[in-house]
Amino acid sequence: MTTLLPPTPPSPPSSTSPFPFTQNLIFNSSSSSTLTCKATNSSFQPHPTSNSSNPTSLITSKNPFSASPDNTLLTLLQQRKTDEAWLHYTKNLDQQLPNPTCLSRLVSQLSYQNSTISLRRAQSIIQRLRHERQLHRLDANSLGLLASAAAKGGHVLYAASIIKSMLKSGYLPHVKAWSSVVSRLASSGDDGPIESLGLFCAVTKRIRRLSNLDLVKHSRPDTAAYNAVLNACANLGDKNRFLELFSEMSEFDCEPDVLTYNVMIKLCARGDRKDLLVFVLERILEKGIPLCMSTFQSLVAAYVGFGDLVTAEKVVQAMREGRRDLCKMLREGNVEEVCLNDGDVFEKLLPNSVNWRDNEPPELSRVFEPNSRMYTTLMKGYMNAGRVTDMVRMLEAMRHLGDSESHPDHVTYTTVISAFVKQGLMDRAREVLAEMVRIGVPANRVTYNVLIKGYCQQLHIDRAEELIKEMIDTGIEPDVVSYNTIIDGCILVDDSAGALSYFNDMRARGIAPTKVSYTTLMKAFASSGQAKLANKVFDEMLKDPRVKVDLVAWNMLLDAYSKLGKVEEAKSVIERMKENGFYPNVATYGSLANGIALARKPGEALLLWNEIKQRCGMGNGEESTPSSGLLPPLEPDEGLLDTLADICVRAAFFRKALEIVACMEQHGIPPNKTKFTRIYVEMHSRMFTSKHASRARQDRRKERKRAAEAFKFWLGLPNSYYGSEWRLDSVIDDEYKSE
Structure with missing residues (x-):
């Protein structure tokens, strides 16, 4: 019988770990971590560590220290013997807690190691202190290091919770600590960019409240911190917020650098302003900011993203020819008139774009040669356009270039492999991998993941499995993407048992599941009619502090019950959704409607329609809003309304059917009169x-x-x-x- 992992032994309250690297751990939400003291700022000073090759030797041999346990622990920490210090700490767990200096230094050094095991050890100290209400023993330096290490290790939500807890308790984290968390959040999916903006504002708001500059000097945002939060704005496409933050940089004596303007290139791309890309480059030159290759890479990537391969090719070719009039060339390529409206955000961000015809375009200070990343970016454009032949030709040309910086690397070859996989040419993709081995360009995890996905899409799960074994044999450990891909492949061949096996194997290897891991496994159970197991996976996801459960996950659980016609269970899921602050959307109602149709319970369809009718603005009352405690407005789609109308017509609820088709016509959805006519004639x-x-x-x-x-x-x-x-x-x- 297919089952999930066995339950683990119960843990003490509030002492669970947010780093569940094995299947033997169960966790509570990391957001519950709070500090209980008031402390001033502590400088962010990482302490290097030195690990003994045999960490148990100091314990098993005669102890050379005759002092108190705290002195022994401190001596080990001063000697950078972090592993021995940890073992000494665990040996005395049943005794009194070490002093604050020892605890803070131990957490700092464990965090600085930045390994899976060291992060687990640091977190276990946090667990104990929280359980014993002694978190005030740790200083800001140690907590900041732990937050930074957790963010770097991919545990971004936990890292953010640490920074928030520090602020709540009066700590001011070092800028390198909190900005690293802001940066990771900005680049993460889901609500990461929004969370990044919120965390940045929370820190700067606290800093503004304090007039003592010496107290906040290590926490004030620097240019790197602003670049991180501006990147969040660019990812969201929020140009107004971008301008607001960009304008306040001077308040903290921060000057925009080349990376700031590279992010602005991304903002122009997200804002569909291809005409302004050249003016970002000109602004960098006007302000005398030293250029770097990443700027040119960002430009080429932006033009490729717009599908303008001609301009992207011109940029690369101009750089190959050693031209310095790149701005002039790009201006001439702006066939459309640059259009800036009054109050346009970009008018303030790029004042040089207002009267650009009155000024000569600046030239580059020196010649820049294109590198392999620029060629690879252009190759990705060819791949997206289906121009595989051009991509292969560029690969051959790169091999014969005199500049070693332009030779193809593993990213280039992986791009070629991706193109062949996209075309379904798996044999040619494997040939490229073999060539990488032959010429000594090592493939990485991404390369193998692309191939695994290709085999799974072609339903060759056995070959995907062989590829994972090949990865391990070559010293490349599969990651969560590898496992998510093959789990999804198992679903494609209707192998839910195989999907579960890979999920458990992933956790056994210490690889933390992501939201995709959980929802993919839920999809496997839902498609095989095992709604209870899908529910069990969902419950585990709720307990995992690294994963933010969203409406998609709720809808997937609902769909598992609806596909079986279990209307009461599906309605129970919707009630849980609402209790957790999620409002049903069209997909939610659509799944429930399909379940009602399958269960042949037209009375439930009437109840569902009453709720939908209110949200569509067809009720007697005013439109509801979230703030009023009711459900927000809804924009129905054809699938939902057609299913409900079908149910009502079959059940001879003609008045309700007329209401539904009126709603369809109101929203510009043409009802299928031919189908409804046939149903009426055949049944009524x-x-x-x-x-x-x-x-x-x-x-x-x-x-x-x-x-x-x-x-x-x-x-x-x-x-x-x-x-x-x-x-x-x-x-x-x-x-x-x-x-």
Whole structure:
């Protein structure tokens, strides 16, 4: 029988780890971590560590230290013997806690090691202190280092919770600590960029409250911190917020650097302003900021993103020719007039774009040669455009270039492999991998993941499995993407047991599942009709502090029950969603409607329609908003309304059916009259035709008859409004024709 991992032994309250690297751990939300003291700022000073090759030797041999346990621990830490210090700490767990100096230094050195095991050890100290209400023993330096290490290790939500807890308790984290978390959040998916903006504002707001500059000098945002939060704005496409933060840089004596303007290139790309890309480059030159290759790479990537391969090729070719008039060339390529409206954000960000015709374009200070990353970016454009031949030709040309910086690297070869995989040419993709081995360009994890995905898409799961074994044999450990890909492949071949096996193997290897891991496994169980197991996976995801459960995950759980026609269980999921602050969307209602149709419970469809009707603005009351405690407005789609109308027509709920088709027409959705006509004829053509019904029964059916006649009128069938007997079309079977 397919089961999830066995339950683990219970842990003490509030002492669970947010770093669940094995399947034997269960966790609570990391956001519950709080500090209980008030402390001033501590400088961010990383302490290098030195690990003994045999960390147990100091413990098993005669202890050379005769001092107190705290002195022994401090001596080991001063000697940078972090592993021995950790073992000494664990040996005395049943004794009194070490002093604050020892604890802070131990957490700092463990964090600085930045390995899986060291992060788990540091977190176990946090667990104990939280459980014993002694978190005030740790200083800001140690907590900041732990936050930075956790962010670097991919545990971004936990790292953010540490910074928030520090602020809540009066700590001011070092700028290198909190800005590293802001940077990781800005580049993460889901609500990461929004969380990044919130964390940045929380820190700067606290700093502004303090007038003592000496107290906040190590926490004030620097240019790198602003670059991180501006990147969040660019990822969100929020140009107004970008301008606001860009303008306040001077408040903290921060000057924009070349990376700031590289992020601005991304903002122009997200804002669909290809015409302004050249003015970002000109602004950098006007301000005398030293250029770097990343600027040119960003430009080429932006033009490739716009699908303008011609301009991207011109940039690369101009650099190959040693031209310094790149700005002039790009201006001439701006066929469309640069358009800036009054109050345009870009007018303030790029004042040089306002009267650009009055100024000569600046030249580059020196010649820049294109490197392999620029060629590779252009090759990605060829791949996206399906120009595989051009991509292969560029690869051959790169091999013969005299500049070693332009020779193809593992990223270049991986791009070629991706192109072949996209075309379904797996044999040619494997040939490229073999060539990498032959010429000594090592493939990396991304290379193998691309190939694994290709085999899974072609349903060759056995070859994907062989590739994972090959990865391990070459010293490349699969990551969560590798496992997510093959788990999804198992779903494609309807192998839920295989999907679960890989999920458990991933956790056994200490690889933390992501939201994709959980939802993919839920999808496997849902598609195989195992809704209870999908629910169990969902519950584990709720407990995992690294994963932010979103509406997609809730809808997937709902869909698992709806596919089985389990309407009550599906409705229970919706109630849980609402309790957790999630509002059902069109996909939510669509899944429930399909479940109702499968279960043949038209009464449930009426209840569902009443809720949808209110959210579509068709109710008697005013439109509801989240702030009013009711559900927000909804924009229905064709699938949802058509399913509900189908249920109502089949159940002879013609008044409700007319309401639904009116809603469809109101939202520009053409109802399928042909389908509804056929349903009516096949199921209800002989309604109200009995001559033997009692008078009382006929009176009770008047309202339904009026609704039926109105529905026939909408369908275009003969009805009482026309006063004529209706005849069925010849396409209807003879048995339904009128006599």
